[in-house]
Amino acid sequence: MNLPLWVWAVTIAGFIAMIAFDFYLVARNPREPSFRECVAWVSFYVVAAIGFGLLLVATYGAGYGGQFFAGWLTEYSLSVDNLFVFIIIMGRFAVPAKYRQKVLLIGIVLALLMRGLFIAAGASAVARFDWLFYLFGAFLIYTAVKLVGPQQEDEFSENLALRTAKRILPTTESYRGASMLVRVDGRRMVTPMLIVMVAIGTTDLLFALDSIPAIFGLTQEPYLVFTANTFALMGLRQLYFLLGGLLDRLVYLSKGLAFILAFIGVKLMLEAAHHDGVSWAPAVPITVSLGVIVGTLIITTVASLRKSRRTEREEQPA
Secondary structure: OOOOOOHHHHHHHHHHHHHHHHHHHHHOOOOOOHHHHHHHHHHHHHHHHHHHHHHHHHHOOHHHHHHHHHHHHHHHHHHHHHHHEEEEHHOOOOOHHHHHHHHHHHHHHHHHHHHHHHHHHHHHHHHOOHHHHHHOOOOOOOOHHHHHOOOOOOOOOHHHHHHHHHEEEEEOOOOOOOOOOEOOOEEEEEEEEHHHHHHHHHHHHHHHHHHHHHHOOOOOOHHHHHHHHHHHHHHHHHHHHHHHOOOHHHOOHHHHHHHOOOOHHHHHHHHHHHOOOOOOOOOOOOOOOOOEEEEEEEHHHHHHHHHHHHHHHHHOOO
16 A cells, blocks of 8 residues: 555644644533534544545555454444543543543543554564564453453553652642643642643553554554544544443443454464465455454444343342
8 A cells, every 4th residue: 555645644634633623622612512512523533434434445445445444443442442441530530521521632632642653663563573463463362361351440550651740740739720730839830630631641552552453453554554543533532421321331342342352363363374374374354354343343232232221120129
């Protein structure tokens, strides 16, 4: 997929324009968005991603379009799972409701920048070292096993970057509106708003350790990896408010994601073996990958909602 530089430039400029417009809306009227507004924005980003994928199909063929859709669906699904932790972070730091949009937006921008570095490094490494596919595959299978095990979704472990920031930065006791830096008695201090943004951004970077190998298992095209990741993250802010009450109902989401990650891990290792000349190792077509991902997400969602409804009926007083 040899793309001229102007395609990258136009794509990045388009994403920057959408993020800038998001910043404008959040800065102009900080508040908790309505349900209708969230539905409209999430629908917009989903339709934009689908339209982009269809454009890839029309321009570069069904193969590349299918790789984008498989990558986008996988990243989007992992992002939904990540919202559990975002909700915990917001609650732990008692972020005022009207400022949560700003926290999420800046955290997502930080994650996009850091993931861009991950993707560039990963693409360069994959192009040089084929054996990395075995490592990626094994790591995804290991992650899948961890997801199937007991989950501790009520806990949030502060990562090293967050602990360091809290230790070395003088921080105010309370929020000062949406400000990240304030002057108190002539001394420059950060507010909890900055600490929360560090928590969101660095936590999402840790999530990238799972998602970046997963998408490289579906496509090795840096452009498709970048656009699938970006589209998956772009609507995450509105999705946070839209699914906040629904996430507890998706009781089988982690198991569904575990199956997808395990499938991609096995696919990566089989394709690496196939590339190395192992006769019995098949190359898994992208249509099969897409079918497995979509089918797993549908089954997981339907089973989760049925389980939640059954639990609610059982808990109702006779």
